[in-house]
Amino acid sequence: MDLASLLIQLLNGVQYGLLLFLVASGLTLVFGIMGIINLAHGSFYMVGAYMAFVFASATGSLLAGVVLGIGLSVALGMLLEWTLFARLYQRDHLDQVLLTYGLILVLEELRSILVDNDVHGVPVPPMLAGSIPLTANLSYPVYRLFLSGVCLVIGGLMYLLIQRTRLGMMIRAGASNREMVQSLGLNIKLVYRLVFALGVALAAFAGMIAAPVSSVYPGMGTHVLIICLVVVVMGGIGSVRGALLAALLIGIVDTFGRVFLPQAAGVVVYLVMAAVLLWRPEGLFRSI
Amino acid sequence: MTMPRSSRLLAVLAAGAALLLPAATLAASKVRVGLMLPYTGTYAGLGNNITNGFKLFVEENGGKLGGSEVEYFTVDDESDPAKAPDNASKLIKRDKVDVLVGTVHSGVAMAMAKVARDNNSLLINPNAGAAELTGALCSPNHFRTSFTMWQSSHTMGKVAAAQGKKTAVTFTWGYAAGNEAVEAFKEGFEAAGGKVVKAMTLPFPQVEFQSYLTEIAALKPDMVFSFFSGGGARKYLADYAAAGLKAKIPLYGPGFLTEGVLDGSEAAQGVQTTLHYADGLDNAKDKAFRAAYLKAFKAEPDVFSVQGYDAAQLLAAGLAAVKGDTSKRKEMIAAMEGARLESPRGKMSLSKAHNPVNDIYLRKVEGKLNKMVNVAAPALADPARGCKM
Numbered sequence: 277m278d279l280a281s282l283l284i285q286l287l288n289g290v291q292y293g294l295l296l297f298l299v300a301s302g303l304t305l306v307f308g309i310m311g312i313i314n315l316a317h318g319s320f321y322m323v324g325a326y327m328a329f330v331f332a333s334a335t336g337s338l339l340a341g342v343v344l345g346i347g348l349s350v351a352l353g354m355l356l357e358w359t360l361f362a363r364l365y366q367r368d369h370l371d372q373v374l375l376t377y378g379l380i381l382v383l384e385e386l387r388s389i390l391v392d393n394d395v396h397g398v399p400v401p402p403m404l405a406g407s408i409p410l411t412a413n414l415s416y417p418v419y420r421l422f423l424s425g426v427c428l429v430i431g432g433l434m435y436l437l438i439q440r441t442r443l444g445m446m447i448r449a450g451a452s453n454r455e456m457v458q459s460l461g462l463n464i465k466l467v468y469r470l471v472f473a474l475g476v477a478l479a480a481f482a483g484m485i486a487a488p489v490s491s492v493y494p495g496m497g498t499h500v501l502i503i504c505l506v507v508v509v510m511g512g513i514g515s516v517r518g519a520l521l522a523a524l525l526i527g528i529v530d531t532f533g534r535v536f537l538p539q540a541a542g543v544v545v546y547l548v549m550a551a552v553l554l555w556r557p558e559g560l561f562r563s564i
Numbered sequence: 565m566t567m568p569r570s571s572r573l574l575a576v577l578a579a580g581a582a583l584l585l586p587a588a589t590l591a592a593s594k595v596r597v598g599l600m601l602p603y604t605g606t607y608a609g610l611g612n613n614i615t616n617g618f619k620l621f622v623e624e625n626g627g628k629l630g631g632s633e634v635e636y637f638t639v640d641d642e643s644d645p646a647k648a649p650d651n652a653s654k655l656i657k658r659d660k661v662d663v664l665v666g667t668v669h670s671g672v673a674m675a676m677a678k679v680a681r682d683n684n685s686l687l688i689n690p691n692a693g694a695a696e697l698t699g700a701l702c703s704p705n706h707f708r709t710s711f712t713m714w715q716s717s718h719t720m721g722k723v724a725a726a727q728g729k730k731t732a733v734t735f736t737w738g739y740a741a742g743n744e745a746v747e748a749f750k751e752g753f754e755a756a757g758g759k760v761v762k763a764m765t766l767p768f769p770q771v772e773f774q775s776y777l778t779e780i781a782a783l784k785p786d787m788v789f790s791f792f793s794g795g796g797a798r799k800y801l802a803d804y805a806a807a808g809l810k811a812k813i814p815l816y817g818p819g820f821l822t823e824g825v826l827d828g829s830e831a832a833q834g835v836q837t838t839l840h841y842a843d844g845l846d847n848a849k850d851k852a853f854r855a856a857y858l859k860a861f862k863a864e865p866d867v868f869s870v871q872g873y874d875a876a877q878l879l880a881a882g883l884a885a886v887k888g889d890t891s892k893r894k895e896m897i898a899a900m901e902g903a904r905l906e907s908p909r910g911k912m913s914l915s916k917a918h919n920p921v922n923d924i925y926l927r928k929v930e931g932k933l934n935k936m937v938n939v940a941a942p943a944l945a946d947p948a949r950g951c952k953m
Contacts, residue, residue: 281782288774393608395795397802397827407808414781415808420774490771491802493795494606499770531775534766542767 280411285531291420293527294427295486299500300507300519301434302478308514309451309471312364313372316379318501320476324349324483326387329396329492338401342484346477353476357469365454365468384494393494398487419488426485430478434516447471451514506545510552512559521560522552593888595632597879598661600651600676601690603640606794607668609824610868611640614690616861617872618665621880624856629876630883637661641672648675656683662890663688665875668868670694670740677706686893690875691868695744698919700950704897707918709874712946713744713791716818716838719924719941720789721752723838724816729753729786731761735776736791738765745791745818753789761785771799777807790817798825805831819927819934823867828932835929841867841909842925842936853908870908874920877905917948 303317324345331341360379364372399405400419407415438444446467449457458464483496490496507526511518526545533544552560599618601611615638622634637659639651648671655661656679663686667673673692680687681703689697689708698708724732732753736742742765750760762783764776780788788809792800797820804815810831819839826832853873857865878900885899886892905912912922926940 278782281778284778285775288778292772292774388604393604393606395798395825397798397829399829407806409808411781413784413809413812414778415806417806419806489799489803489806491795491799496795530772534775535779538764542770 284410284414284416285535286528287416289528289531290524291424291527292531293524294424294431295482296503296507296527297520297523298427298430298482299479300504300511300523301431301516302475302482303504304508304511304514304516304519305478306472306475307508309447310361310365310468312361312472313369313376314475315373315376315501316383317475317479317504318497318499319380319383320349320352320479320497321483321486321500322387322495322497323352323383324480325398325487325490325492325496326391326483327480328484328487329398330391332398332487338398338484338488342481345484346481349477349480350473352480353473354469356476357472361472362465362468380497383497387494395491395493397491400488417489423485423489430481431516431520438516443467443470503545506549510549510559512556512561515559515561518559518561525552593632594635595629595663595883595888595890596635596637596659596661597629598637598639598655598659598664598666600639600641600655600664600666600672602643602668602672603638605643607643610668610691613866613868614668614872614875616857616863617865617869617874618690618876620853620857620860620869621873621876623860625880630880630885630888632883632888641667641669643667643669643672645669645671645675648672649679652676652679653683656680656685662686663879665690665879667692670697673697674701677701677703680705686890686896688875688879690871693744694740695946695949698915698917698946698948698951702917702948702951702953704918704953705893707878707900707914709878709912709920710871711840712919713741713818714748714946715840715924715941715944717745717748717789717791718752719926719944720816720818720838721749721754721758722756723836723926723940724787724789725753725756725758729758731759731785732787732789733762733764733780733783733785734760734789735764735766735780737768737770737796739768741793742768742791746789749789769796771796773800773803774807777803777809780809780813781807785813788813788815790815791821792817793820793823794825797821798827801825801835802829802831810834819867822927822929822934826929826932826934832929833931836937837927837929837934838924838940839867839927839934840920840922840924841870842927843933844936845908845910845925846936847908847910849906850908850910865908867909874905874907874909874912877907878903878914881905911943913943915945915948917946917951917953919946919948921945 299321306312306314327345328341331344332338404419404422406418409415446462450464450467507519507522511522529548530545534541601614602608603611637655641651664680665688666676668691670692673689687706691710693711693713695712734746736746804810815835817837819837822837881903882896882900886896901914910923912920915921921943923939924941924944926937927934928937
């Protein structure tokens with residue numbers, strides 16, 4: 277394989293990794309800060325993708341669909357936290373797994389009733405529809421590059437939010453000691469509700485902007501969920517920085533695994549996870 | 565005038581019996597059809613289209629199959645092989661169906677075939693394409709009205725070689741259907757002088773194609789042969805085009821690559837596939853079928869509707885020969901084996917292994933249609949390797 281192909285494969289890996297990061301960051305936040313195992317996270321990704329499809333076909337513009345979708349997913353997150361998840365903080369992980377697994381089934385069924393069971397494509401916005409020629413017979417879709425840029429920007433914004441703002445301070449404090457924050461007079465319930473809504477919105481947003489390249493199909497959340505759990509565990513539970521690093525690592529390992537070890541393509545990622553966990557049982561980074 | 569008490573009773577009884585009589589004979593002549601198909605999940609659309617096709621034929625014949633009234637028993641198989649033995653047994657033992665019709669998913673169909681064999685039941689398979697069903701596992705009681713992967717993919721190998729392609733890369737999901745397609749293509753392509761330079765597989769049902777596309781670009785073959793279906797196929801077509809490969813390295817595949825996924829977008833235009841059905845067939849039966857289907861269901865039929873329609877036709881041929889008496893199984897099977905069907909796909913008969921013998925068309929995507937280019941292989945039969953019948 278020549279150098280150009282190698283570099284393009286690296287680009288493929290980074291691009292895949294950044295998208296993984298966007299989905300997994302919401303999961304790691306909810307997991308790390310609120311202590312909730314949210315198996316329905318992949319379903320929020322699916323919900324986002326279907327919203328992009330429905331709204332983009334209704335309005336004719338993906339951007340309008342995304343704006344509408346973000347608003348709705350924040351509302352959905354708030355509603356779910358208020359009605360269901362707020363009851364889970366004091367209970368053990370098994371109850372959380374049961375509830376969130378149930379949510380997967382409910383959301384899939386709702387999707388089937390409200391939309392349908394067909395596979396749909398979401399057109400790439402015309403402004404970003406082109407491809408940039410890289411080698412003699414390979415071009416790179418502009419939208420994929422745009423996607424990577426968006427993921428980086430969101431990652432940066434999350435860093436600023438958590439490390440540099442008052443809300444971020446409350447989130448970090450709430451993650452380390454819920455009772456203490458409450459006794460200091462801060463409304464920790466509201467903070468949790470916001471964090472959960474943020475997690476849902478991040479997953480849904482990832483689904484929305486990935487819809488043009490991934491297409492929209494039933495059960496699309498399940499595959500995403502599994503690989504996101506790998507990212508979260510590898511990166512260190514609750515660590516956004518760790519999630520970024522782990523997602524990039526998985527993106528690159530997965531891509532090169534497919535090229536150099538095609539027989540073992542499905543396993544390479546899990547081998548790397550096992551190796552990382554042997555080396556650092558708590559994941560790459562601790563805390564947020 | 566008054567009747568004696570006893571004769572009055574007799575009259576009432578006679579009247580009652582007269583009422584009962586037609587009902588009893590009606591029940592005896594009704595043929596019980598068990599539809600075991602997916603009505604939920606990814607394949608729900610396929611299951612519905614097969615059912616619609618089947619019922620359309622029955623309706624066209626006044627609600628009868630070969631002269632017998634039809635009673636349906638329906639089970640949603642959920643495309644779940646684990647539930648298949650139970651579902652099939654329920655239809656056979658509880659509902660006492662005369663014939664089992666199903667299904668889409670090959671794993672479920674294999675389980676159905678086993679249950680049907682154990683209970684000596686008649687089974688008509690309107691889709692599942694696993695080669696074994698009319699190969700090593702073939703049985704007198706099993707009929708298929710769809711295809712084997714070999715029929716379309718082997719044909720594609722010969723077509724591509726005839727178009728002057730010398731080298732090919734194959735890329736598919738690494739599961740039974742994908743492997744069968746690629747092997748059959750390779751057999752046809754290499755026998756005609758081509759060479760498969762690399763065979764790539766992706767675990768089912770993953771859809772991250774980008775790194776493979778980069779590799780295809782580096783290998784620079786004359787063509788790519790791929791089998792994906794449903795959501796995977798739609799994404800593959802879009803990614804293949806977005807990578808700029810479509811104009812440089814033409815894409816070929818068995819027909820399912822472009823079935824049910826065409827939305828008229830640029831990505832799929834010009835892709836060539838082979839299948840036993842196509843849009844724009846020059847045959848009156850197909851035109852009539854499409855018009856009737858559109859009228860009945862307010863939707864365009866597809867290849868699955870055709871397969872369902874032909875399943876009903878084939879059953880009708882068998883029932884007509886025995887006047888609805890399904891206990892005459894031997895005569896019924898003989899009639900079905902000898903049936904010459906006027907299918908929307910064109911003429912169709914059955915091979916010794918009970919798989920369709922029909923034309924395989926070369927098709928090219930134009931807009932939302934798989935337009936017929938030509939008949940790539942006339943009256944093609946599957947080799948039915950391993951079938952001893």
